[in-house]
Amino acid sequence: MGLRLKFNIILAVCYLLGLSLSIYPFYQISRQEAMDQLQSQIDVLRAQALSIRRYTSEEIQPLLAEHSSVQFLPQTIPSFSAQTAFRNFRGFYPQFFYKEAALNPTNPADLARDWEREVIEKLRANSDLTKDVSFQTIDSRSHYTATYPLVIKDESCLTCHSTPDRAPPSMVALYGNKNGFGWKLNETIGAQIISVPMDIAEGSIWRNLGLFVGTSSVIFLVLLILLNILLNRYVISPVTRMAKTAEAVSMGDASVAEFEFPGSDEIASLSRSFNRMRRSLDSALKMLEK
Template structure:
């Protein structure tokens, strides 16, 4: 096996091992970054939902509370407005999901599904948790899901969520006496659940990985080309030349010119030694002949 092949094989092996290791590290790091981006996206969505809730209870409810005595208006309920606003938001981002899922809800459409119950149970089992995160397989692909506890923190909530006789008659007339009652103070009754698709983040991670592999390969090929050219010029060509001359001289052909390699590197000093050795050999031969 020639020097060039050996050299290139070693370089290619080093490159492949390095590429595999760095791709793995890069993939893990960018996956983590992508998840963090999704997490902060959900943070923004939640802040918006909370802002709509607050707007409803501070701006809308005081205006319409009198009317609710006659006819209950769901529009005055923060949970209703936050979820309705989000439904409109989904016109633009249909893959995004938000629900105020509750185990015993006033509005049956807020009833927690099986997987939502799983998240709520985790929050109820450990009340110190601020959130639980889950990557969930959904129809459109995996979803990054975060659930935040919905706790009853103020007595005011119990006006409408403790017993039907305490709740406004117009509300009971609309929602019935069965659902959304019996909630306790400080109880975690459900969870604000947000999901965003993982697909986009995964695609971005793959794209960056492809770019990294492409860029590293291009740099490697360019380096390989330069190293090969230098190897030829600085090592292989002079060595081959000297070997040819040595071959001829060893066959008794003393007409070969001396090989001159200028410079101060190892090849130059080898060529000098080689020429000196050849001259000594020539002298010895002459002495023998004489």
């Protein structure tokens, strides 16, 4: 096995070792960046939903207050407005998911199901928890899901949700008297659930990882070629010439010129030592001939 091959094998092993040690941290960093991007998307969607809720409560409710006393209008309910707007939004971006789920909702469509109930119970058990992050399967796709507690902060909400006799008759007529009652002030009655698909983020992670491996491999190959050129010029070529000179001298050819390699590095020092050894050998042979 030649010196060049040994050198290249050592470099390749070092590269593969370094690459294997760096892939996992790079993957984790890329994944965290992707999660941060997903969370940023959720923050925007939540801000949009909160804006719709606020607009409904501050603008729509007062405007339709007189009509609501005669006929219950779901459009005046912030939760209904936000979810309706988001259903329209999903017409453009169906991969996103938004729901204001409750354990005991007035509208049966808002009833928490399966994992939604588990998340709400988790928020109810810990009043200090302002957000829960999980990964859920929605429409056969993995989603990054952020859940925020819906807490009764306004006592006016209890007008419709304490007991059926206090609620507007038109609301009871529309939704019945079985659901959406018994709520209490400062109680977590549900959760605002926002989900964005993971596959886009995962695709970005693997693209970045592939780009990292590909770029580092190209850089390694370029450096390997340059190092081989330098190795050949400053190490292999001088050593090969020195070996040929030594072989010729060992065969008794005294006409071979001395090997000269300028500089002060190890190869130059070796060449000078070799030449001194050769001159000493020539002197010894001449003394023996006498």
